[in-house]
Amino acid sequence: MPEELKTKAIVVRAVPYHETDMIVTLVSPEYGKLTATARGCLKPKAKLRYAAEPMNFGDYLLGGKNGRYIIADCSQIESFSSITTDIDRYYAASLTLEVLAKLTLDQPEPALFVDALSTLHDLAYSDKDTDEVVTDFLLAVLRDNGSDLDFAHCNVCKCDLLGDAFFDIADGIVCAHCKNFGAVLIDAVSRAYLSGENRNISHELKARANMLVADILYNILGTRIGSHYFAEQL
Numbered sequence: 045m046p047e048e049l050k051t052k053a054i055v056v057r058a059v060p061y062h063e064t065d066m067i068v069t070l071v072s073p074e075y076g077k078l079t080a081t082a083r084g085c086l087k088p089k090a091k092l093r094y095a096a097e098p099m100n101f102g103d104y105l106l107g108g109k110n111g112r113y114i115i116a117d118c119s120q121i122e123s124f125s126s127i128t129t130d131i132d133r134y135y136a137a138s139l140t141l142e143v144l145a146k147l148t149l150d151q152p153e154p155a156l157f158v159d160a161l162s163t164l165h166d167l168a169y170s171d172k173d174t175d176e177v178v179t180d181f182l183l184a185v186l187r188d189n190g191s192d193l194d195f196a197h198c199n200v201c202k203c204d205l206l207g208d209a210f211f212d213i214a215d216g217i218v219c220a221h222c223k224n225f226g227a228v229l230i231d232a233v234s235r236a237y238l239s240g241e242n243r244n245i246s247h248e249l250k251a252r253a254n255m256l257v258a259d260i261l262y263n264i265l266g267t268r269i270g271s272h273y274f275a276e277q278l
Contacts, residue, residue, distance in 0.1 A: 049106040049113065051075055052121070054161065056145040058096045060086065066096040068115065070104065071148045073157040080106050080113035092118055099124045099137060099164060124168040132174045133167045139178060139271035140164060143185055146267045159184040175250035176243060178273065182257040183238070191264050193217050195230070195239035205239070207232040211260050228263075230256055 056077075057069040066082040082096035094100055095118035102120040106113040127137045144160040147153060163181040166172050186193060193216055196205055200215050200222035210218050210227035217235075218227065234253035236242040243250075251274075258269045 047107065047109045048116075049075070049078075049104075051078075051104055051106075053078065053102065053104045054141070054144065054157070054164075055096065055098050055100045056141040058082070058098055064090075068096045069145060071144050071157060071160075072104075072152065073154040074152055076150050076152045077145065077148045078106065078113060079111070080104075080108075080115050082115045085115075094118070094120055094123060097123065098141060099127065101161065101164070122165075122168075124164045126168045127164070130174075135271065135273040136174050136178050137164055137167050139269060139273040140167075140181060142269060142271050143181070143267070146269075147185065147189075147265065153188070155188040156185065159188060173243075173250075175247055175254060178254050179238065179250065179257065182254060182261060186257075186261060186264065189265055191216075193238075193260070195235050196241070198222055205235060207235075209235045211256075211263070213263055228256075228259065 051072040051074050053070040053072040055068055056071050058066045061067045064084045064086040066085050068080050068082050070078045070080060072078060082092060084090050085093045085096045092115060095115050100120060101122045102118045104115060105117040107116040108114055127133045140160050140163045144156060147156055159181060163177060166177045195217055198205060198219040200218050203219055205219060209230045210223040211230055212218055212224050212227040233245060233249055234256050237245055237250060237253045255274055262268050
């Protein structure tokens with residue numbers, strides 16, 4: 045890696061370090077996950093305090109080498125600060141950052157990065173339902189990883205799915221006739237919601253459907269989402 049690195053990035057995590065510094069985890073569409081120190085950013089008049097704020101999206105200049113970087117400069121593109129005024133949208137944004145961080149390692153994931161950025165934009169500036177924004181993001185994550193699930197048709201016999209469906213790690217979304225032992229039930233309401241047939245359901249039912257998608261994501265990718273968005277539904 046070069047001694048000076050320039051890249052667009054989103055802050056997915058920041059933790060205090062010593063008295064005035066922060067250790068910042070960045071995700072870049074070019075370099076994947078990066079860790080950098082934001083020196084002095086906890087001082088009251090720190091010029092780059094915003095560069096260590098979770099959700100910050102900007103053009104970062106990092107100095108250092110061998111994976112040890114400091115934030116030398118940052119030109120902020122978007123803070124998405126309006127999300128912090130709505131607790132439900134904040135939890136949804138936290139889920140977005142968590143997934144982006146967990147699924148981006150040393151290798152870049154540009155499609156996932158774009159989907160996460162679009163999701164943060166929707167949470168900050170659109171009037172889209174929060175739960176539906178989460179749904180669309182989780183389904184996009186699966187598509188990005190080659191698992192574009194069809195909740196309207198059985199992936200084996202191709203019949204139309206009209207009631208309950210089932211998820212099988214080998215066959216995807218299937219009907220009752222094609223399911224294997226141990227397949228995960230997707231109730232009729234959740235299936236219709238996830239297929240887009242009926243999104244006019246309650247927050248509780250949408251959250252339940254999103255938890256099903258999160259479980260599917262875990263089964264396919266091995267990534268467990270521990271976001272407050274789901275904790276609040278329990």
